[in-house]
Amino acid sequence: MTELNIPGSQSTPAIQGDWSAGVLAMQGDSYPENSFELFGQVIDWVERFLREAGRPLTLELHLLYLNTSSIKALMDIFDLLEEAHRDALPVSVNWHYDSRNERVAELAEEFREDCSFPFAILPVSE
Amino acid sequence: MSSEHELDQLVEDLLSDPQHYGHPLREGLARLQQQNLDQLSRLERIARISDGYQSLAREQNLSLSERYHRQLRQLEKVARISDRYQDMLRDLNQALKDASQRDVLTGLANRRMLMERLREEELRSQRSGRPFVLAMLDVDYFKQINDTWGHEVGDRALSEIARVLQTEVRGCDLCGRWGGEEFLLLLPGTVQSEAQPLIERLRSGLRGLRVAVGSEELSLTASFGVAERLAGESYSQTLNRADAALLEAKNSGRDRCVLALGSGCGQI
Numbered sequence: 033m034t035e036l037n038i039p040g041s042q043s044t045p046a047i048q049g050d051w052s053a054g055v056l057a058m059q060g061d062s063y064p065e066n067s068f069e070l071f072g073q074v075i076d077w078v079e080r081f082l083r084e085a086g087r088p089l090t091l092e093l094h095l096l097y098l099n100t101s102s103i104k105a106l107m108d109i110f111d112l113l114e115e116a117h118r119d120a121l122p123v124s125v126n127w128h129y130d131s132r133n134e135r136v137a138e139l140a141e142e143f144r145e146d147c148s149f150p151f152a153i154l155p156v157s158e
Numbered sequence: 159m160s161s162e163h164e165l166d167q168l169v170e171d172l173l174s175d176p177q178h179y180g181h182p183l184r185e186g187l188a189r190l191q192q193q194n195l196d197q198l199s200r201l202e203r204i205a206r207i208s209d210g211y212q213s214l215a216r217e218q219n220l221s222l223s224e225r226y227h228r229q230l231r232q233l234e235k236v237a238r239i240s241d242r243y244q245d246m247l248r249d250l251n252q253a254l255k256d257a258s259q260r261d262v263l264t265g266l267a268n269r270r271m272l273m274e275r276l277r278e279e280e281l282r283s284q285r286s287g288r289p290f291v292l293a294m295l296d297v298d299y300f301k302q303i304n305d306t307w308g309h310e311v312g313d314r315a316l317s318e319i320a321r322v323l324q325t326e327v328r329g330c331d332l333c334g335r336w337g338g339e340e341f342l343l344l345l346p347g348t349v350q351s352e353a354q355p356l357i358e359r360l361r362s363g364l365r366g367l368r369v370a371v372g373s374e375e376l377s378l379t380a381s382f383g384v385a386e387r388l389a390g391e392s393y394s395q396t397l398n399r400a401d402a403a404l405l406e407a408k409n410s411g412r413d414r415c416v417l418a419l420g421s422g423c424g425q426i
Contacts, residue, residue: 097247100240107232135246142239 036077044070045095049077054085057092063099071105078112088122089113094156095127096136110147117149124150131155263313264320267334272342275332276393279346289387291353293343294400295323295360298379298412300339307371315369315378322363327356350386350417357382357415381407385418 036049036056045060056078064070081089091113098106113123125147129136137153144151169191178184259271267275279290297303297319304312316339323333323341332344343360345353361380369376383404387396399418407416 098239098243100236103239103243104232104236107236135242139239139242139246142235142242146235 036074038070038073047074049074049081051081051085054081054087054089055092056081056089057094059094061097062095062102063097064102067099067101067105071102071109075105075108075112078109082112082116082121082123088124089116090123091125093125093127094129096130106143110143113149114147117147125152127151127153128156129153131157261320261335264317264335266320266324266341267332269334269336272332272334272336272344275344276397279344280387280393282346283387286347287389288347289349289389290396291343291345291348291350291384291386292393292396292400293345293353293357294336294383294397294404295341295343295380296404296408297339298381300378303376303378307376311369311371311376315376318367318369319364319378319380322367323360326360326363331356348386350384353384353386354415354417357384361415379413381412382415383407383418384415 034051036047038044038047040046040060043061044064045058045062047056047058049056056074058074062070078089091109095106110125113125116123125144127140127143129140137155140153144153169187172178173184173188173191259268259274260266261268276292282288283290297315300312300315303315316335319341320333320335323343327333327343328345330346332346334342334344336342345356361382364378364380367378369378381404383400383402383406385396385400385403387393403416403418407414410416
C-alpha cells in the first residue's frame with residue numbers, strides 16, 4: 033500500500049498520502065479517541081516514503097484544533113522530517129491557516145521552532 | 159613502580175647470566191618469574207575487560223540521559239502548545255457565548271440572556287424573599303424616526319439610547335434589548351420605591367440625548383412600565399404587569415413612567 037487515504041470525521045482530520053507526488057496532506061480538527069491508531073499509519077507512511085521513495089516530500093497542512101496526543105504525533109512526524117533533512121533529503125512543510133485566526137499561525141510557529149527544514153506558514157483568505 | 163622494574167631487571171639479568179646455568183636455584187627462580195609474568199598479564203586482561211564494561215555502562219547511561227532530556231523537552235513543548243490550543247478554545251467559547259447573549263447592534267444583553275437572568279433572579283428572589291423590579295421601556299414614536307430618517311439613523315438612535323441606559327444603571331442591574339425599540343431593565347434586590355429615582359435618571363438622560371442627523375439634531379423620549387415582583391409570582395407574571403403598565407403609559411400620552419400596583423397601575 034503506497035497510497036494513504038483516511039476520510040475525515042468530526043474529530044479526526046482527513047489525511048491523504050500521495051506517494052507519486054510526494055505529498056502528505058491533512059485537513060481539519062484532530063482530537064481522535066485513539067491517536068496512536070490514527071497517526072501510527074501516517075508515521076509508518078512517512079517513514080517508508082523517506083526510506084524508499086528517494087524523492088522530495090512535502091506536507092500540506094490545513095489543521096485547526098489539535099489535542100495533546102495529536103500534537104505529540106505531529107511533532108514525531110516533524111522529527112522524522114528533521115532527521116531526513118540532516119541526511120540531505122529534500123523535505124518541507126506548508127502550514128496553511130485561516131487569515132482570520134492568527135493564533136493558529138502562532139501555534140504553527142511553536143512547532144517550527146525546532147525544525148531546520150523549509151517550513152512555511154501561509155495565510156489563506158476565504 | 160621503578161623498584162618493581164628494577165627487580166624485574168635484576169631477575170632477568172640473573173637468569174640470563176651463563177655463570178648461573180645449572181645452579182639449583184635458577185630453575186626455581188625461572189618458574190617464579192614466569193608465574194609472575196602470567197599473573198601480571200592476566201591482571202591486565204581483567205582490568206581491560208572491566209574497563210570495557212564500565213565505559214559501555216557509562217555510554218548507555220549518557221545516551222539514556224540524553225534521550226530522557228530530549229523527551230522531557232518534547233513533553234514540555236507538547237504541554238506548552240496544548241495549553242495554547244486550550245486557551246484558544248476557551249476564548250472562542252467566550253466569543254461564542256458573547257455572540258449568543260449580546261445584541262449585535264447595541265452590545266446590550268439580548269433577549270436570550272435576559273430570559274436566563276430572569277429565571278435566575280426569580281429563584282434568588284424566592285429564596286431570599288427580596289423582590290426585584292422589572293422596567294420595560296419603549297422609545298416613543300420610533301417608527302416615525304425610521305420612516306423619516308431611514309433605518310441607519312434609527313439604528314444609530316438605538317445604539318445611543320443603549321449607551322445612555324448602560325451608563326445610568328447600577329453595576330448589579332442588567333439592561334438588555336427586548337426586541338425592536340423595546341428595552342428591559344432587571345433591577346435585582348430592589349423595591350419599586352428604590353427603582354423610581356433610577357427610572358427618573360434614565361428618563362432625564364434620554365431627554366438630554368441628541369442624535370445628530372446631518373445638520374439637525376434628533377431628540378426623543380421613552381415610556382416606561384415598571385413592576386416589582388410580588389411574593390409567589392413567576393417572572394413572566396411580573397413581566398406581564400410591567401408590559402401592561404407600559405401600555406398604560408403609552409395610552410395616557412407617552413413620555414412617562416407607570417408603576418404597576420398589585421393589580422392596577424399608578425402614574426408618576
